Amino acid sequence: MGEVFVVTSGKGGVGKTTTTANLGTGLASLGHKVVLVDTDIGLRNLDVVLGLENRIVYDITDVTGGHCRLRQALIRDKRLDGLHLLPAAQTKDKTAVSPEEMKTLCEELESEFDYVIIDCPAGIEQGFRNAIAGAHRAIVVTTPEVSAVRDADRIIGLLEAAELHAPRLIINRIRPRMVRHGDMMSIEDIIDILAVDLLGVVPEDEQVVISTNRGEAVVMDQRSRSGQAYRNIIQRLLGQTLPIMDLEDGSGFFGRLRRMMGLK
Amino acid sequence: MKRSVWDVIARFFGRDTGSKMAAKERLRLVLVHDRTNISPQLMEMLKQELVQVISNYVEIDEAALEVNLESSDHQVALVANIPVLMVKRSIHPA
Structure with a gap:
């Protein structure tokens, strides 16, 4: 019996799809059987982030509409045996799937996979309701900006109302230097405001752009800091307690000086 | 400077x-x-606890009790209208 996670945020562009791709890839690389479900119908993206855009034959609406069997619509990843994608439809709209159909679909998927990770569309309309319908747990992604944190707060309220309790937060694209200079909200500031459990923090990293350009997940890049951050998040998802990584590469002169003076 | x-x-x-x-x-x-759009259950819980606390001091008309969040441009206020039936002479803590 697998676990069903939904990755959501309210605001667009904060990194839901990138997060979904990295969590799925990372879990599959550890030998778990994973399926990623793109529920952003009409704005399909998870396929290109994973580099699987050329393999799509059937999509999620074909499955819920009974035009094909689930197995036919699932796409196997090129590199990882355990990783699968159920793509969104590109030419339909969000009403093509109902929350009830999503629930049934998730039940079928969780009987076959260890982890089902649902990439939720931006917004709080039907696409959101579909995405959360079959989920057991929610992961909320935000960035250290007023607009993104505000939307995360709204989403947390809506998840609570839908009885998806204790969502866990990923703070994405944090810039340690700006935080240090007091020009970006810190991890503590955001947790203080949203009052949820922190699942992890991902620093802003050019390597994410480079990996995504190639249709790869940065979590497989052993040298990148964002990859390390995603690997840590996966360990926490698996139940380990890990401290939040030191986001600074504060080994230089000023890093040491700051630490010496107690100014982190 | x-x-x-x-x-x-x-x-x-x-x-x-x-x-x-x-x-x-x-x-x-x-x-x-x-967050002023809080759930009716939460509001009901708040009302119940308010009634409990206030009843230690005055007798109130629970049926006529009104509690609302009212927001203007600059602030949000919790506005309560609580009709008092009788003021107690001394307090008997529970």
Whole structure:
């Protein structure tokens, strides 16, 4: 019996799809059987982030509409045996799937996979309701900006109302230097405001752009800091307690000086 | 002058002087308004507890009790209208 996670945020562009791709890839690389479900119908993206855009034959609406069997619509990843994608439809709209159909679909998927990770569309309309319908747990992604944190707060309220309790937060694209200079909200500031459990923090990293350009997940890049951050998040998802990584590469002169003076 | 020099030094070493304070304050205000849409259950719980506390001191008309969140441009207020039936002469803590 697998676990069903939904990755959501309210605001667009904060990194839901990138997060979904990295969590799925990372879990599959550890030998778990994973399926990623793109529920952003009409704005399909998870396929290109994973580099699987050329393999799509059937999509999620074909499955819920009974035009094909689930197995036919699932796409196997090129590199990882355990990783699968159920793509969104590109030419339909969000009403093509109902929350009830999503629930049934998730039940079928969780009987076959260890982890089902649902990439939720931006917004709080039907696409959101579909995405959360079959989920057991929610992961909320935000960035250290007023607009993104505000939307995360709204989403947390809506998840609570839908009885998806204790969502866990990923703070994405944090810039340690700006935080240090007091020009970006810190991890503590955001947790203080949203009052949820922190699942992890991902620093802003050019390597994410480079990996995504190639249709790869940065979590497989052993040298990148964002990859390390995603690997840590996966360990926490698996139940380990890990401290939040030191986001600074504060080994230089000023890093040491700051630490010496107690100014982190 | 002395202060501004200190600001520059503090900023250099990373004290909270930057724009994040503006972000936090704006976020706090916006969320107070966003969260006024609290669930009826939460409001009901708040009412029940208010009744309990106030009843220790005065006898109130529970049926006529009204509690609402009212928001204007700059603040959100919890407005309660609680008709008092009788003021107690002494307090008997529970």
